[in-house]
Amino acid sequence: MTDADRPILETRSLAKRFSIGTRFSAEGRRTVHAVDNVSLTVRRGETVGLVGESGCGKSTLARCLVRLYDISDGKLLFEGDDITSKSLSELRPLRRRLQMVFQDPSASLNPRRRAGDLVAEPLRIHTKLSSAEISKRVAELFDLVGLLPDHVVRFPHEFSGGQRQRVGIARAIALNPDLVVLDEPVSALDVSVQAQIVNLLADLQEKLQLTYIFIAHDLSVVRQVSTRIAVMYLGSIVEEGPAEEVFARPAHPYSQALISAVPVVETTPSGTRKRIILTGDVPSPLNPPSGCRFHPRCPIAVDRCRSERPELKEYRPGRRVACHFPTV
Amino acid sequence: MILSVRDLKVSFRTDGGLVRAIDGVSFDLDESEILGVVGESGSGKTVSLLAVMGLITDPNATIEGSIRYKGRELVGLPARELRRLRGNEIAMIFQDPMTALTPVYTIGWQIAEQIRAHRGVSKSKAMERVEELLAEVNFPNPHEAMSRYPHQLSGGMRQRAVIAMALSCNPALLVADEPTTALDVTVQAGILDLVRKLRATHKSAVVFITHDMGVVSELADRVMVMYAGRVVERGSRTELFSDPRHPYTRALLGSIPPLTGEKPRRLPAIPGSPPSLLRLPQGCAFGPRCPVRFEPCEAAKPALGAGTHPAACFRVAQA
Structure with a gap:
């Protein structure tokens, strides 16, 4: 196995459950299966895109991957090392190699601290650099993400949305991480600014040899940045494969509906794309449907789908799908 | 018109x-x-x-x-x-349906209130109309939905309820x-x-x-x-x-990244960000970010021309 093929991060049947309510509430204590039986392998240098509707568990999964949440079941391996139940102090050296960028930079950056200070913080905590060395590194990072040197003294509110996200990114890459989890990093930005950040992320990946896990609900952005994508529905992965292939030939009926629903600019007067409109809403993860969890909304469901849950199986090298009747 | x-x-x-x-x-x-x-x-x-x-x-x-x-x-x-x-x-639908609906009344009550405010109909007549409207906006079970509160509906359903409300008076x-x-x-x-x-x-x-x-x-x-x-x-x-x-x-x-075909290596991004309305440039507001700006753009704001497909740009006017 070459270095490039060795997985940097791997999950094995990972699950995250939340309990809600108390024994005194009307329904008693209940369990939400937010992430259920997710096995995902992330190789060095690639970008794995996670897509799905809101509530499908993609953000919960992301937070489990960097151990911001404790994992309820299954295993999480970082470079083959089991980190599922490592304590906080054991995790500390790993933190610098696993970073996260959040959706709303105005919420994830402390409004009372200056941008330079915010970017220096991880350096002060995790390294033994002197303050002069830290300032030098901060200047380097600002340059790397396309901010001006005099921006270090600004407060977060003095930046535009795009610049704020650049600060968030500078903070995440300050410690030279191996893996960065990006949770909707461009969703809060204006359309004209999104492309700048998408390009910046691609440049940084190349320069610093980063591995990304990229979450977004905008499918065209996910396609642009990802080498591989995983489609999630109700806490589980229903399809996985190389990004361009999955977009061109989705095998799972849910992926097909999801991709067909994206509005695209058409220059021809009448659209030629076929649209699959799903009926109903995403079922509650409190009370998931029997069998295949997609069956109540699936246009091709039969009796077998109502009783038997399909497993995520590889049907072609690199392509996995969880459906009894995939389009292959 | x-x-x-x-x-x-x-x-x-x-x-x-x-x-x-x-x-x-x-x-x-x-x-x-x-x-x-x-x-x-x-x-x-x-x-x-x-x-x-x-x-x-x-x-x-x-x-x-x-x-x-x-x-x-x-x-x-x-x-x-x-x-x-x-x-x-004139009716309006907003981005966030939760702010357009009051959380303390049922969907049916809220839509009926609007109908009764504008049309002097009885409560039962208004409720009948609400059920029709909810069916029209594809509520799977309109009669039951009338007695639901906004928090009991999903985002999509809430927006449908707001649309039903907007349509209530044609x-x-x-x-x-x-x-x-x-x-x-x-x-x-x-x-x-x-x-x-x-x-x-x-x-x-x-x-x-x-x-x-x-x-x-x-x-x-x-x-x-x-x-x-x-x-x-x-x-x-x-x-x-x-x-x-x-x-x-x-x-x-x-x-906008394409959804089909070849992926561009880099996206053609627009430099900079939208200007602050407090500090608009003298000339064309898009000037500082524009790839084809020239002298006239800095002096005056281009007017939107006449015709069916006008564009407010000196370059377009010149061509």
Whole structure:
């Protein structure tokens, strides 16, 4: 196995459950299966895109991957090392190699601290650099993400949305991480600014040899940045494969509906794309449907789908799908 | 002609000085026509439509120009008269349905209240109409949904309820402000379908505000692109998307990653960010970010020309 093929991060049947309510509430204590039986392998240098509707568990999964949440079941391996139940102090050296960028930079950056200070913080905590060395590194990072040197003294509110996200990114890459989890990093930005950040992320990946896990609900952005994508529905992965292939030939009926629903600019007067409109809403993860969890909304469901849950199986090298009747 | 807006200007007095949020916007809207208004945050798309609805009540705001609804001037109309129009002949759908619904009453009660406020019908008659409306916006079980509270519905269902409420009095004009932005694409597809269907059945004219070029290209008959409080380009959907003229429209269309075909290695991004309305440049507001700017752009603001497909750009005027 070459270095490039060795997985940097791997999950094995990972699950995250939340309990809600108390024994005194009307329904008693209940369990939400937010992430259920997710096995995902992330190789060095690639970008794995996670897509799905809101509530499908993609953000919960992301937070489990960097151990911001404790994992309820299954295993999480970082470079083959089991980190599922490592304590906080054991995790500390790993933190610098696993970073996260959040959706709303105005919420994830402390409004009372200056941008330079915010970017220096991880350096002060995790390294033994002197303050002069830290300032030098901060200047380097600002340059790397396309901010001006005099921006270090600004407060977060003095930046535009795009610049704020650049600060968030500078903070995440300050410690030279191996893996960065990006949770909707461009969703809060204006359309004209999104492309700048998408390009910046691609440049940084190349320069610093980063591995990304990229979450977004905008499918065209996910396609642009990802080498591989995983489609999630109700806490589980229903399809996985190389990004361009999955977009061109989705095998799972849910992926097909999801991709067909994206509005695209058409220059021809009448659209030629076929649209699959799903009926109903995403079922509650409190009370998931029997069998295949997609069956109540699936246009091709039969009796077998109502009783038997399909497993995520590889049907072609690199392509996995969880459906009894995939389009292959 | 349902709506005719001429040289609309809206300014706000702020601590930082006078902010001109809308600077000379004009447009017309015909019966059962869908007008798409595209722009980024701060482009003035929402403020211009709030002005049309008479919903700018800020004492620091000044509204100039003319807004004619079926020939009647709305600017300066007393609040009483406006209230009679709003919700009845002119309806609005907002981005976040949760803020448009009161959490303490059932969906059925809220829609019925609006019907009873504008039409003097009995409560039971109003409730019958509510059930019809909910069925029309594809509630799977309209009778049961009437007794639900907003928090018991999903985002898509809430937006459907708001649409049902907007349609309750058969409005001639429906203003939708980013109604699908907070929704998932699968739900959005259903809502867009619904708007199309309703235009056909109710003959309402629709102004659809969005930042998503894809949504506009699927829904609108005509499109208006706004930037920093001004209209930069206007045209029919086909004209605008097959032959975008303004550099901003072109750049915006270019910066959307494709969903099919070859992936570009880098996206053609627009440098910089939208300008602050407090510090607008002397000339063209898009000038500092424009790839084809030349001397005239710095001196004066280009006017939106006449014709069916005008663009406010000196380069376009020159060509």
